[in-house]
Amino acid sequence: MLVTKPIAELCALLIDELHGELPSRIFAMLLSKGRSTVPQLSQYTSMTPRQVRHGLAVLQQHNLLFYHVDPGAELAFYEANPDHAYNLVRTGKILEMIDTTFGAPAKDVMQSLLLSGQTRISDLVAAYQEKIEQANKSAPGVGDDGDFGAEPNGADGDSQSTKSGGPLVKSTAHLNTILCRLVEAELIDVVHAKSFESSEDILKTVEKEVMAKYFPGGVKGNKAKAEFQERIAEGLRKVRGESKSLKRKLEQNGTAAKRRRLLSGISAVNGVHDEDMDPALDPRQVIRINYEKCLVDLRNRRLVQYASDMIGETTAYVYGVLLKLLTKDLPRCRSDPVMDAEGDNEESEKGPGSVTTEQILDNLKTSVDLSLGIGKAERRHISSTAAEKIESFPPKKKRFIEETEVDGEASADEDEGDDESSEESDYDSDYKAPATNGTNGVNGTNGTRVKFEEAAAPKERRMDRPSMLRQHLLILAESTQRFVRHCGSNEWTVDFIPVMDSLREAELDSVIERTCGRQGLRLVRILRAKGKLDEKALPNVALMRKPELQQKMLEMQTAGFVSVQEVPRDLKADVKKSFFLWFCDVDRSYNRLLDTSYRTMVHCVQVLEALRQKERDVLETTKRTDVRGREKDTMRKSYYERYSRFLDCERKLFAQVMRVDDLVSVLRDF
Amino acid sequence: MSGRGGRGGRGRGGRGPPTNGRRAVAQNSVPWTMDSDIVLDGKPSEQFPPYNVPKAPILTKTEEKQVSCFLLFREQCQDSPLYTQARSRAQASSTARTYGQEQINKRYGQVTKATVDPFTAVPMYSHKFRKLPRTLPDLGSRPFAKEFFPPELHSTLDGDDELAGPGTKRRRVGPKTLGLSNITSYKTAEELFLPDTQQADSGANLNKALELLNTVEKQNEDGKEAYLSGEDDDDWVRGNGDEDEDGDVEEDDVYDDESGDDYNAEQYFDGNQDDEDYDEGGDDGEGFF
Numbered sequence: 041m042l043v044t045k046p047i048a049e050l051c052a053l054l055i056d057e058l059h060g061e062l063p064s065r066i067f068a069m070l071l072s073k074g075r076s077t078v079p080q081l082s083q084y085t086s087m088t089p090r091q092v093r094h095g096l097a098v099l100q101q102h103n104l105l106f107y108h109v110d111p112g113a114e115l116a117f118y119e120a121n122p123d124h125a126y127n128l129v130r131t132g133k134i135l136e137m138i139d140t141t142f143g144a145p146a147k148d149v150m151q152s153l154l155l156s157g158q159t160r161i162s163d164l165v166a167a168y169q170e171k172i173e174q175a176n177k178s179a180p181g182v183g184d185d186g187d188f189g190a191e192p193n194g195a196d197g198d199s200q201s202t203k204s205g206g207p208l209v210k211s212t213a214h215l216n217t218i219l220c221r222l223v224e225a226e227l228i229d230v231v232h233a234k235s236f237e238s239s240e241d242i243l244k245t246v247e248k249e250v251m252a253k254y255f256p257g258g259v260k261g262n263k264a265k266a267e268f269q270e271r272i273a274e275g276l277r278k279v280r281g282e283s284k285s286l287k288r289k290l291e292q293n294g295t296a297a298k299r300r301r302l303l304s305g306i307s308a309v310n311g312v313h314d315e316d317m318d319p320a321l322d323p324r325q326v327i328r329i330n331y332e333k334c335l336v337d338l339r340n341r342r343l344v345q346y347a348s349d350m351i352g353e354t355t356a357y358v359y360g361v362l363l364k365l366l367t368k369d370l371p372r373c374r375s376d377p378v379m380d381a382e383g384d385n386e387e388s389e390k391g392p393g394s395v396t397t398e399q400i401l402d403n404l405k406t407s408v409d410l411s412l413g414i415g416k417a418e419r420r421h422i423s424s425t426a427a428e429k430i431e432s433f434p435p436k437k438k439r440f441i442e443e444t445e446v447d448g449e450a451s452a453d454e455d456e457g458d459d460e461s462s463e464e465s466d467y468d469s470d471y472k473a474p475a476t477n478g479t480n481g482v483n484g485t486n487g488t489r490v491k492f493e494e495a496a497a498p499k500e501r502r503m504d505r506p507s508m509l510r511q512h513l514l515i516l517a518e519s520t521q522r523f524v525r526h527c528g529s530n531e532w533t534v535d536f537i538p539v540m541d542s543l544r545e546a547e548l549d550s551v552i553e554r555t556c557g558r559q560g561l562r563l564v565r566i567l568r569a570k571g572k573l574d575e576k577a578l579p580n581v582a583l584m585r586k587p588e589l590q591q592k593m594l595e596m597q598t599a600g601f602v603s604v605q606e607v608p609r610d611l612k613a614d615v616k617k618s619f620f621l622w623f624c625d626v627d628r629s630y631n632r633l634l635d636t637s638y639r640t641m642v643h644c645v646q647v648l649e650a651l652r653q654k655e656r657d658v659l660e661t662t663k664r665t666d667v668r669g670r671e672k673d674t675m676r677k678s679y680y681e682r683y684s685r686f687l688d689c690e691r692k693l694f695a696q697v698m699r700v701d702d703l704v705s706v707l708r709d710f
Numbered sequence: 711m712s713g714r715g716g717r718g719g720r721g722r723g724g725r726g727p728p729t730n731g732r733r734a735v736a737q738n739s740v741p742w743t744m745d746s747d748i749v750l751d752g753k754p755s756e757q758f759p760p761y762n763v764p765k766a767p768i769l770t771k772t773e774e775k776q777v778s779c780f781l782l783f784r785e786q787c788q789d790s791p792l793y794t795q796a797r798s799r800a801q802a803s804s805t806a807r808t809y810g811q812e813q814i815n816k817r818y819g820q821v822t823k824a825t826v827d828p829f830t831a832v833p834m835y836s837h838k839f840r841k842l843p844r845t846l847p848d849l850g851s852r853p854f855a856k857e858f859f860p861p862e863l864h865s866t867l868d869g870d871d872e873l874a875g876p877g878t879k880r881r882r883v884g885p886k887t888l889g890l891s892n893i894t895s896y897k898t899a900e901e902l903f904l905p906d907t908q909q910a911d912s913g914a915n916l917n918k919a920l921e922l923l924n925t926v927e928k929q930n931e932d933g934k935e936a937y938l939s940g941e942d943d944d945d946w947v948r949g950n951g952d953e954d955e956d957g958d959v960e961e962d963d964v965y966d967d968e969s970g971d972d973y974n975a976e977q978y979f980d981g982n983q984d985d986e987d988y989d990e991g992g993d994d995g996e997g998f999f
Contacts, residue, residue, distance in 0.1 A: 058787045060794035062846070065818065078862065086815040093866040094846045098792045100859055107860050116860035132780025136772065139779070147779075155786050156852070163853050231858055326855040664839040695769050695777045 043071055043122045046638035051125035053645040058128055059098055062087075066095040067104060070120035075108070077115040101157040103328055106238035119238050127331045129641070129701050132694075134334045137341065142221060148208040149218045150227070154329055158231050161219070162323035168215050219321055224290055226333040226371065229283040231326040246275035276376075284371075286325055332372040339373055339536075339710040340364060342702070346543050347523055351515055354413035358512040359523060361403050365395045366534055373536070373710050394533040401509055410508040414515070427514055430526050540710055547706050548629055556596050559584070563592060564601055567624045572605065575620040593622060600632040630707050637700045637707075644693045644700075651693075655686045791848035795841070797821060 048071040056064035069084050070076060078096070082089045096118060099105045106119040131154060139147040152167070153159055209215050222228040234242055250271045251259075259268045340363040348356035404410075513532055516524040521542045527533045553561045566582055567573060578593075579586045596602045603625055608618040652659060658679050661667055667674045671683060769777065787793055808814050850869020859867060 058784055059792065060788075060847070061797055061818075062794045084811060086812075086819075090866075091846065093863055094849065097849055097854075097859065097863050097866050098794075098847045100863065101792065101854065109860050114862065116862055131783050132776040132778075135779040135783065136776045139775070151783060151786070154783065155790055157792075158855055158858060160853065160855050231855070233857075236858060326858060663841060664836065665841060666839040691769075691777050691781070692766070694780055695773050696766060698773065698776055698780070699766070 043120075044635065044638070046635060046642050047122060047126065048072065050129075050638055050642045050645070051120075051122055053642060053649075054128045055099075055104065055125060057645065059102060062091060062095040063098045063102075063104075066092060067099060067120055067125065070105075070118060071122065075117045075119040077117055079115070081118070100236070103158055106236050106241070108237060108241050121238075124331065127334075129697060130331075130334070130338070130705075132698060133338060133701075134329075137334070137337055138222075138227070141337070142218070142225075145208040145210075145214065146218050146222060149215065150222065150329065153228065153327065158326050158328040160324065160326050161321050164219075164327075165212050165215060165323065168209055169212055172209070172211065216320060219327075220290060220319070223286050223321070223327075226284070226287060226330055227337075228286075228327050229330040229333075230286045231328050232282040232285070234279050235283065235328075242276065242279055243272070246272055246279065250275060283330070286321065286327070289322075290319065335373050335705070335709055336367050336370055338705065339540075340367055342706065342710065343523070343539065343543070346521070346546070347516065350521060351519060351523075352413040354408065354410060355512045355515055357408060358400065358404070358410075358509060359516055361400050362395055362513070362516075362524065362532060363534065365399055365403060366393065369393075394527050394531040397506060397510060397513065397530045397532070400513075400532075401506055404509070410505055410512065414508060414511045427518060428526070430528060432527050540706070543706055543710075544630065545626070547703060548626070548633065551633060551703075552596070552599075552601055555599050556592065556601065559588075559592055560596050560601070563589070564596070564624050567602060567622060568626070572621040572623040575604075575622060578622055601629050603628070634704060634707050637704050640700050641697045641704075644697045648690060648693045651686060651689055655682055658682045658686065791851045794845060794847055795843035796845040797843075 048068065051071065052064050052068035055067050065085055065087070066081060069081060073080070073084055076084070078089055078092050081087075081096075082092045085092065087095075096105065100107070103124050104121050106121055107116045108119070109116040135147055135151055135154075138150050149164075152164065156164075156167075209218065219228065237245070250268065254271055255264065255268060259265055340360065343363060344356050344360040347359045510530075513524060514526070517526045517532070522535065522538050525533050525535055549561055549564075552564055563578075563582055563584075566578075570581065573581060575590075579589050582589060584592075593602060593604075597604060601624060602622055605621045605623065606615075606618055607621060608614070610617065658675075661675060661679065662671055662683055671680060675683065788795070808817070848869075849867050854867045856864055856867060
């Protein structure tokens with residue numbers, strides 16, 4: 041991540057918000073000065089070395105640092121980890137996501153983990169043990185008023201556990217199960233010796249090792265260079281894979297299906313659950329949150345939202361299930377250029393694999409009505425070849441890919457139980473071009489574009505579930521955003537890069553529309569389609585009057601969405617004679633947008649700080665131990681109103697930060 | 711301009727024929743001489759004209775939840791032993807522009823014993839409810855995975871990173887445990903405004919809550935130490951029946967177990983010998999906390 045001034049500021053502010061002033065100052069200094077030692081830091085910040093050490097310890101505990109100790113050296117070099125610091129702003133989203141997908145207890149565990157930074161499993165278990173015991177102890181104390189005491193834990197088998205107040209995690213076995221699930225989902229990974237080396241350091245070490253081991257005489261020739269790269273990538277992958285050691289161990293021990301069944305049992309029977317079947321995690325291991333995988337899940341949610349905006353909710357739900365299945369083993373959103381480039385035997389390079397229709401069907405909730413969101417069209421309106429087209433390769437710009445038509449497609453249509461399937465397969469073998477033909481429609485149900493035809497045959501109305509699911513998937517595949525690729529008969533996959541590109545473009549478009557209006561957006565789209573356009577030609581293409589157009593273009597130029605290039609006609613470079621070419625550089629717009637977003641976020645947090653200053657007296661009162669939690673009763677009314685207004689503002693400001701972060705993650709991380 | 715106006719005025723008064731062309735031009739070209747019934751708008755332009763401030767759409771349910779999660783997390787963070795509450799930055803100068811690191815550094819370390827506000831620094835009764843800010847993180851109270859820290863930080867992690875002086879006292883005894891935060895919810899403005907809805911849920915328990923409150927108050931009148939020292943907290947907190955109540959008071963007892971009751975504000979004011987520890991430039995704090 042390129043650290044610019046606004047990001048540095050933002051990171052420092054976030055750390056200040058969550059971990060206090062001391063670590064924040066040190067972090068800001070590390071960002072501005074680069075890697076430094078304790079004496080250096082103490083000189084830069086004019087703090088005592090002892091303060092610096094304390095601050096560094098806190099940062100390191102929260103995974104916000106890289107450090108490097110040369111063998112034999114006394115001093116360590118510290119370096120800031122801006123990615124993790126930025127991810128602090130996503131804490132709310134991650135926790136909410138875990139709450140939705142894994143349930144409240146998992147969220148509780150994750151929150152504790154985030155709170156304590158990197159943690160040894162045994163420590164975490166002990167902490168929970170203590171909490172549970174405490175709850176148990178206090179339960180009989182207030183036993184006379186059942187609901188007020190801590191909720192009885194799992195052993196009591198009471199149904200009150202849903203109430204707040206009691207421990208969400210019932211027992212250490214329950215904790216173990218949750219940890220297992222989170223580890224399996226890769227949301228938690230293991231801290232290993234190299235976790236805190238910066239990527240450059242790791243690269244250097246691996247390079248050195250490879251040089252010493254395979255190329256003692258130096259790398260000569262193209263072939264050797266390629267091999268050298270290959271070896272480095274392999275070494276890096278090995279280092280990276282170390283953090284997944286716990287997951288691998290879990291996979292060896294038991295099948296996921298068994299556990300899943302078990303977990304469903306837990307949610308049903310609150311009382312005695314046999315969690316012993318989960319293998320106990322090695323208590324010596326140290327775990328922490330894996331932001332990369334969290335980002336993958338957040339991206340899934342964003343894509344589902346995108347699909348929901350573009351197509352419809354039911355289809356988006358189907359898409360969500362598909363994405364969840366697809367990204368189960370996807371470790372990160374963006375593959376690393378060094379590690380994943382030539383790794384021909386690694387699956388991550390090959391994309392996320394594919395999912396069959398049956399798999400999706402198995403994972404769909406039965407309560408979801410799939411018939412919603414599908415339109416009906418007459419069969420003659422539909423070209424089933426075009427709709428059912430199978431693209432087995434991801435779209436690539438450089439080479440033309442023949443659209444492979446597979447005969448197996450016919451079997452895909454057998455779901456619909458029609459005698460026309462044979463006819464269609466014949467048709468497929470003959471034709472390539474998607475021609476609209478009255479004879480080739482299969483039941484007319486492939487009308488993926490929603491066309492409402494009242495006169496649809498009754499037979500079409502009662503589609504069975506699999507074929508309805510297929511319709512949804514076909515809608516996704518056919519959309520202009522290319523949500524899904526139909527990569528084999530009944531096999532579906534997602535090419536994340538083009539989908540994300542289209543999402544990014546949509547985001548940019550909406551920003552342009554908000555700042556420069558529809559006209560501006562139209563002009564940008566024209567420029568995108570045409571490339572560079574002369575100033576004189578643009579009014580004709582855009583069908584706008586020249587002064588209006590120029591004003592709009594200037595407006596957009598100041599906003600950074602379009603740029604102008606001056607091309608002199610002759611050597612003298614006469615301004616009157618030279619060409620002025622308008623163009624829009626999308627990447628530059630993205631970068632500019634990102635920069636503005638960071639600034640906005642910084643501004644939000646600063647406004648919050650100013651508000652705190654303003655309401656200082658009120659906030660000081662609310663911090664008192666006798667007031668806290670009983671603000672309404674203890675505070676004077678005017679104070680209380682100011683306090684609640686402040687809380688409101690705070691929520692709004694943080695919500696704004698998170699919304700801006702949505703944009704940032706789409707532009708930068710997904 | 712003013713000279714011209716004067717001349718025009720004289721011209722108007724004289725009513726004589728124009729002596730030269732210039733005056734005639736001046737007389738006729740000035741609009742207010744020709745048009746007597748024009749009303750000049752003498753008001754200054756509006757300093758803050760109405761501006762259509764773009765308003766963010768209201769939060770969706772998911773966003774509400776996300777923000778709540780974040781705020782709750784922040785509350786917990788700020789209660790953890792690793793958080794340093796103390797702000798050493800003088801707030802008055804915070805808006806001043808700075809040039810260079812030195813000036814930035816000078817902004818900090820402003821809040822010391824010498825800069826306390828004499829009006830609020832006099833010990834008051836309400837101060838016993840105030841939480842003392844921590845100047846350094848309380849590292850000694852919890853376990854760390856030391857192998858992932860550079861060796862130079864190890865003694866700091868143990869809480870041994872004291873000043874070299876022989877008078878430093880070690881107060882930390884007992885096992886190190888990772889305390890989980892007991893804050894389970896964050897108060898939102900709506901909850902504050904509508905406390906009744908929450909209690910309505912546990913309507914039957916309301917009476918009991920009041921009862922417990924009464925007993926607590928009675929205890930307080932009797933001067934029982936238990937009120938804040940954390941022994942009775944569980945009853946007290948749960949007795950309120952409000953899920954938001956288990957904030958500080960309960961959390962105190964987590965720290966009490968391991969830190970020798972350091973957070974007990976009463977003890978702070980009773981035992982005067984501890985006063986010296988408070989914020990000696992942020993260096994002495996560790997011994998106390």
